[in-house]
Amino acid sequence: MTKKKEEPFDYENFEKEAIKKLRSGKGFTGEDGALTGLIGRILQAAYDEEMEAHLAETKAEKNRRNGTTKKTLKTGAGELTVNPPRDRAGSFEPEIVKKWERHIAPDIERQMLSLYAIGTSYADISEHFRKMYGVNYSPSFITSVTNRVIDEIEEWKSRPLEDIYAIIYLDAIHFKVRENRKVETKAVYTVFGVDLEGNRDVLGLYIGKSEGAKHWGRILENIRERGVLDVIFFCVDGLKGFSKSIEEVYPKSIVQRCIVHMVRTSVKHVSWNNLREVCKDLKKMYNKDSSKLALRELDRFNEKWGKQYPDIAEKWKKNWDELSVSFDYPKELRRATYTTNSVEALHRVMRKATKTKGAFINEQALEKQLYLTLQYNKKSWQRKTRGWPAIIRTLKREFPERIPD
Numbered sequence: 001m002t003k004k005k006e007e008p009f010d011y012e013n014f015e016k017e018a019i020k021k022l023r024s025g026k027g028f029t030g031e032d033g034a035l036t037g038l039i040g041r042i043l044q045a046a047y048d049e050e051m052e053a054h055l056a057e058t059k060a061e062k063n064r065r066n067g068t069t070k071k072t073l074k075t076g077a078g079e080l081t082v083n084p085p086r087d088r089a090g091s092f093e094p095e096i097v098k099k100w101e102r103h104i105a106p107d108i109e110r111q112m113l114s115l116y117a118i119g120t121s122y123a124d125i126s127e128h129f130r131k132m133y134g135v136n137y138s139p140s141f142i143t144s145v146t147n148r149v150i151d152e153i154e155e156w157k158s159r160p161l162e163d164i165y166a167i168i169y170l171d172a173i174h175f176k177v178r179e180n181r182k183v184e185t186k187a188v189y190t191v192f193g194v195d196l197e198g199n200r201d202v203l204g205l206y207i208g209k210s211e212g213a214k215h216w217g218r219i220l221e222n223i224r225e226r227g228v229l230d231v232i233f234f235c236v237d238g239l240k241g242f243s244k245s246i247e248e249v250y251p252k253s254i255v256q257r258c259i260v261h262m263v264r265t266s267v268k269h270v271s272w273n274n275l276r277e278v279c280k281d282l283k284k285m286y287n288k289d290s291s292k293l294a295l296r297e298l299d300r301f302n303e304k305w306g307k308q309y310p311d312i313a314e315k316w317k318k319n320w321d322e323l324s325v326s327f328d329y330p331k332e333l334r335r336a337t338y339t340t341n342s343v344e345a346l347h348r349v350m351r352k353a354t355k356t357k358g359a360f361i362n363e364q365a366l367e368k369q370l371y372l373t374l375q376y377n378k379k380s381w382q383r384k385t386r387g388w389p390a391i392i393r394t395l396k397r398e399f400p401e402r403i404p405d
Contacts, residue, residue, distance in 0.1 A: 198388030213241030
């Protein structure tokens with residue numbers, strides 16, 4: 001069978017048609033775009049060149065062409081119909097567009113994952129590609145693309161960690177998840193660490209039914225199994241039993257309770273008229289340069305507000321041992337340890353990506369969403385800790401036997 005002679009490409013007519021489409025608002029790519037037909041012709045020419053090369057290689061077998069098949073491709077320029085050639089021996093395997101390949105849009109999976117990471121629904125992702133490229137992707141196809149990160153997530157969850165961290169922030173965030181035909185609130189436990197070079201990293205995300213000290217204990221056991229032998233500082237909220245759970249796994253670690261959390265709980269029942277002034281007076285206390293000066297300021301606070309709000313000063317004194325740890329160190333280290341704001345900023349990134357979600361269909365869907373959100377938003381949380389040179393000097397001076405050279 002002789003190859004059918006191909007008609008020369010009519011560039012003049014193509015130019016007229018392309019201009020006509022552009023003027024009518026079709027655009028360069030997408031459904032019926034100005035360049036879509038040309039891209040299809042280039043792909044067809046590539047098929048033919050590959051076939052010619054294949055026939056030259058199999059000349060001794062007296063191989064030859066055997067017609068064509070029809071194939072629709074989804075590309076960055078829109079949907080195209082091409083006619084891949086066949087050979088008599090059935091040994092032709094195209095490389096540019098492989099035999100079973102149907103999707104060749106540039107970075108299509110990366111774009112889908114990026115859109116999913118910022119909280120875009122499957123339906124909106126599908127509509128985006130239809131408008132941009134004239135390509136229709138079903139929700140099931142998009143699900144299959146996002147599901148490809150599941151193995152990657154498992155590797156990430158079990159990856160080995162550093163043997164020592166300067167600071168680890170522990171906090172939980174809550175999401176709605178469907179389970180057993182009911183919508184339940186799940187706690188996502190976040191372990192956010194700072195290594196000895198000041199680099200921040202999410203060491204793990206763990207999903208549980210509700211936040212509790214016992215579950216945190218199991219999580220700490222997990223990070224120890226993954227190689228974390230020592231932690232200088234833990235920064236935590238006021239969850240009951242938190243310090244005990246930490247001490248059981250890392251007995252040498254220093255636990256600093258989050259002062260910002262303490263302020264929030266302290267002013268919960270303060271009247272609106274007094275709120276600003278009470279917060280200002282509390283700030284005077286926890287901004288002092290030593291624990292002794294801070295306690296004096298707390299006494300002054302109690303003299304002023306004790307009759308109206310007797311529980312506030314009492315609560316601070318009761319938890320003073322954990323609240324006052326950072327007073328013993330220079331301001332750079334105090335600033336890095338006196339609050340869990342770092343992990344709360346990370347949680348804001350998560351909330352922003354999930355704010356349009358009602359409830360996740362299962363825990364795996366939630367885990368997939370949060371993991372991709374972290375991976376595609378690293379600039380917002382994976383940065384050097386402020387004032388790190390001064391912090392590491394302090395740590396080496398205060399803990400020389402624990403900080404390696």
